[in-house]
Amino acid sequence: MTDVLRRGRASLAFSFFAQGAAFALLVTRIPAIQDRYGVSDGMLPLFLAAVPVLAGVGSVCTEHLVKRVPPSLVLRWSQPVVLLALLGVGAGDHMAELAVALGLFGLAVGGLDASMNMLGVSLQRAYGRSIMLGFHAAFSLGGIVGASLAWVGAHWHLALFVSYLPVVVVLLPAVLVGGRWYVDARGGGEKRHASAPSEASPEGAGSGTVVFKMLLPLCLVMTFAYIGDSTVSNWSAKYLQDVLGSSEQLATVPYNVYMVTTLVGRAIGDVGVRTFGAVAVVRAGALVAALGFAVVAAAPGAWVGMLGFTLLGLGLCVIVPQTFAAAGRLFPGASDAAVARLNIFNYVGFLIGSPLVGVLGDLWSYRGAMLVPMVLVLVTLRYAGSFDPQHARYGDGHERPRTADVG
Numbered sequence: 001m002t003d004v005l006r007r008g009r010a011s012l013a014f015s016f017f018a019q020g021a022a023f024a025l026l027v028t029r030i031p032a033i034q035d036r037y038g039v040s041d042g043m044l045p046l047f048l049a050a051v052p053v054l055a056g057v058g059s060v061c062t063e064h065l066v067k068r069v070p071p072s073l074v075l076r077w078s079q080p081v082v083l084l085a086l087l088g089v090g091a092g093d094h095m096a097e098l099a100v101a102l103g104l105f106g107l108a109v110g111g112l113d114a115s116m117n118m119l120g121v122s123l124q125r126a127y128g129r130s131i132m133l134g135f136h137a138a139f140s141l142g143g144i145v146g147a148s149l150a151w152v153g154a155h156w157h158l159a160l161f162v163s164y165l166p167v168v169v170v171l172l173p174a175v176l177v178g179g180r181w182y183v184d185a186r187g188g189g190e191k192r193h194a195s196a197p198s199e200a201s202p203e204g205a206g207s208g209t210v211v212f213k214m215l216l217p218l219c220l221v222m223t224f225a226y227i228g229d230s231t232v233s234n235w236s237a238k239y240l241q242d243v244l245g246s247s248e249q250l251a252t253v254p255y256n257v258y259m260v261t262t263l264v265g266r267a268i269g270d271v272g273v274r275t276f277g278a279v280a281v282v283r284a285g286a287l288v289a290a291l292g293f294a295v296v297a298a299a300p301g302a303w304v305g306m307l308g309f310t311l312l313g314l315g316l317c318v319i320v321p322q323t324f325a326a327a328g329r330l331f332p333g334a335s336d337a338a339v340a341r342l343n344i345f346n347y348v349g350f351l352i353g354s355p356l357v358g359v360l361g362d363l364w365s366y367r368g369a370m371l372v373p374m375v376l377v378l379v380t381l382r383y384a385g386s387f388d389p390q391h392a393r394y395g396d397g398h399e400r401p402r403t404a405d406v407g
Contacts, residue, residue: 005126008183012119013138015079015178018171019112020142021149022086025164026105027233028150032160033089037098047098051106052347058110059347063340065111066118071336072182075115079175081108087168090160110347114340119182120321121328121335126185130273136321137266144259210337214330217383218323219345224376225319226349227356228289228312231373232258234354235366236309239296243366246302254309261313269318278322278387286380289315293374297367319380320346326387 026033034044062074085108088101120135146167153163233255241251265285272281292311299305327342328335353373360369 005123005183005185007181008185009123009131011178011181012116012123013135015075015116015175016135016138017142018079018175019082019116020139021146021167021171022082024143024146025150025167026086026089028147029153029160032154036160037095039095047102049351051102052350054103054106055110055113056344056347058107059114059340059343062111062114063337066336070184071115071118072184074111075119075182076179078108078111078115080172082112083168083172087164090164114343117324117343118336118339119184121324121339122185123183124325125328130270130325132321132325133266133269133273133318137263140259140263140266144263147259210331210334210341215327215338215341217386218327218342221319221380221383222323222342222345223349224379225316226346227353228316228373228377230350230353231357232309232312235357239366240302240305244299244302244305250302254306257306258309258313261310262317265314265317266321273322278326279384281318282322282387283381283384285315285318286377289377290374293370293377297370322387329389
């Protein structure tokens with residue numbers, strides 16, 4: 001393994017870490033942002049929904065942009081914009097300034113998420129073994145650090161700008177320097193396959209063209225995983241306090257536990273993929289996540305509920321990184337485009353998850369609402385074959401007869 005690839009892997013991992021920290025600093029200080037700008041409860045959902053919608057637009061734009069420039073260049077310039085937009089959220093005084101800052105944040109995040117995962121997929125291909133979960137573990141670690149810094153800012157009643165400025169001052173020059181070592185490790189694969197379909201792949205899979213019908217199962221898996229993730233991030237505290245009768249302080253614990261178990265699961269997940277294969281790991285993750293939702297729905301008290309959220313972290317954490325990796329394998333001649341399109345569906349899941357649970361909770365019950373993401377996560381078992389490298393080679397997972405056996 002060359003030093004170039006090692007440096008590229010380390011710098012990309014730091015990029016994931018920085019993005020996790022920036023995103024956590026934004027979402028965990030939403031109440032403070034609302035107070036600073038005087039955003040009403042009725043307007044707040046519109047502001048929050050605008051970020052993933054614009055991120056989806058940014059991901060679509062990145063798909064077309066990387067046809068002309070390498071993903072590393074997109075990442076190198078989108079990440080500083082994310083950090084500066086975060087600082088802008090803390091620096092403004094008027095609602096229009098908040099709208100501009102969040103708009104820039106959303107567009108840049110779409111390009112950042114897409115280009116980071118493009119580079120992760122191509123580096124994994126260059127390494128020849130599973131390393132994708134490690135990048136997402138760095139994101140989880142960044143999220144824990146960012147959430148912890150946000151807690152410090154809230155505890156000491158620091159202004160948003162004062163809370164954000166030291167983080168941006170540290171991360172901005174670091175990502176600019178680290179960006180020099182990003183590696184577009186495509187190995188010429190996307191150029192080699194651009195002229196004609198591969199003999200071993202269905203038309204489109206190796207030809208530089210993304211066939212959406214083939215990508216659709218992975219898009220569904222991505223959506224369902226993020227519905228589960230957004231359920232935890234948006235409803236765990238309310239569920240523990242209002243349904244399971246915990247204290248306000250204890251209600252803040254499940255999401256922190258979820259983030260820690262997500263980090264642990266992703267840190268060891270690559271070893272599991274190398275040992276048991278991607279299909280087995282994804283199936284196990286889906287089953288553990290479904291068990292977690294079942295435990296949460298049936299929990300008699302707060303501590304059992306926290307056990308359920310712990311299981312959710314261990315189960316959901318492996319699905320998203322492996323979905324990106326599977327898209328890269330399925331379309332080796334168009335992995336960048338496949339990743340960019342797949343990335344849109346994490347925002348779709350994020351947009352659906354929170355209102356879905358809220359509406360079902362109001363119309364039915366919050367315990368019953370937890371069963372819906374459980375069922376959706378179990379659908380992943382139906383599409384687990386899409387994570388098989390053999391499936392990526394042939395498009396359906398079935399072995400092809402040798403020429404001598406035909407007829």
